[in-house]
Amino acid sequence: MLPLKLEVLEKSEYKLVLVVEGISVEMLNVLRRIILTEVPVMAIDEVIILKNDSPLYDEIISHRLGLIPLKTDLEVYNLPKECECSGYGCPLCQVSLTCEVTNTTNASLDIYSGDLKSNDPKIVPVNDFIPIVKIDKNDKVIIEAYAVLGLAKDHAKWQAVSNVAFRNYPDISFDVNALKDAEENDLIIKMCPEKLFELASNGSLKLKGDYWKHCTLCNSCEKNSDEKISVRSKEDVYIFTIESDGVLDYDVLIKKVFEIYNEKIDEFVTELEELEIES
Ligand SMILES: [Zn+2]
Structure with missing residues (x-):
């Protein structure tokens, strides 16, 4: 697994978007569910x-x-x-x-x-x-x-936030030389719902630089190019979004989430120790 890395993509009073690397989907979902239901x-x-x-x-x-x-x-x-x-x-x-x-x-x-x-x-x-x-x-x-x-x-x-969600980090790759048909390229550009493709000055197909911020992994480009374009998601990298209604500051919220997480782990360990497991 990649080393843990966090990057703030967008921060405003009502929205925080982070790129999180090196975390499992299960762990990220634990944090999401604590934010959603356990923060008072x-x-x-x-x-x-x-x-x-x-x-x-x-x-x-x-x-x-x-x-x-x-x-x-x-x-x-x-x-x-x-x-x-x-x-x-x-x-x-x-x-x-x-x-x-x-x-x-x-x-x-x-x-x-x-x-x-x-x-x-x-x-x-x-x-x-x-x-x-x-x-x-x-x-x-x-x-x-x-x-x-x-x-x-x-x-x-x-509820401490309006919404909290995460999605996979998209990874789209293709060989420019395999995509030379102007009609096919037009179709790919037109059919992408987020309009993430464009034509370079030499007429070849290219992706916009920040496509990963908007791509929803709908696979439309993959289907319309007969799989010459490959749509994958990066392993253990996620885009994590918190939409706040302003009741708690983000630093207070995140500190509280880990406090609750630690309490739950301690509780689990105590329960486990008290269990008399027959050997
Ligand atoms: Zn009281």
């Missing part, structure tokens, strides 16, 4: 509706509130079941958010996530413009909500 984040879990003049039912508003991504601080808060209060609700496992809006204008009014006032300035919606509900003039909405840490394996609202 904050989400609204309890809602008290004191007044609701809006056209939406209380249950719909509660559901919408639950799905608002909240910035999460993993240093301060405990999972309710691991908290000293045993999940009853205390400042170490719960954040309260309130929303009180009266429409004093002469038109309808939108209530957004930014109207939620948190008692911890670190635990706030990642975006202030997520619509919650619309109210008519003179109408009023008063809501009290409680956010707690949770795991996405219990409910998707606690």
Whole structure:
């Protein structure tokens, strides 16, 4: 296997793309599944509706509130079941958010996530413009909500990322001299869904330099060239993509993933040691 190597391909607030070399597909999938289901984040879990003049039912508003991504601080808060209060609700496992809006204008009014006032300035919606509900003039909405840490394996609202996926690193090769038929080359260029082929100045077929970033390994070029083009994937090299909704920074997320992974391995070893295996 290749030595482990990581390269950042793309990094923005909401997307991280890495090229990972020297890792097995099983190991990469373990990391993917931990990111997807085991990293705790904050989400609204309890809602008290004191007044609701809006056209939406209380249950719909509660559901919408639950799905608002909240910035999460993993240093301060405990999972309710691991908290000293045993999940009853205390400042170490719960954040309260309130929303009180009266429409004093002469038109309808939108209530957004930014109207939620948190008692911890670190635990706030990642975006202030997520619509919650619309109210008519003179109408009023008063809501009290409680956010707690949770795991996405219990409910998707606690998912730490929007999506996480990996794909094989494509490796396309062909002999230019075997591809001289202009009609065939045209067909290959036209049929590639990602438009990764082009004609060089001397008329021969060539691949765009960064084709591997976009190739989906659909094999269209292989089929349309009677297998003169070979589509393979590099062994133990993957393109790993994390799409974030901004609840956790990437460094916090990745550190937590390995913490959870180590805990699981320790737990497994302890269980194994306790097993009395008959010889
Ligand atoms: Zn507590």
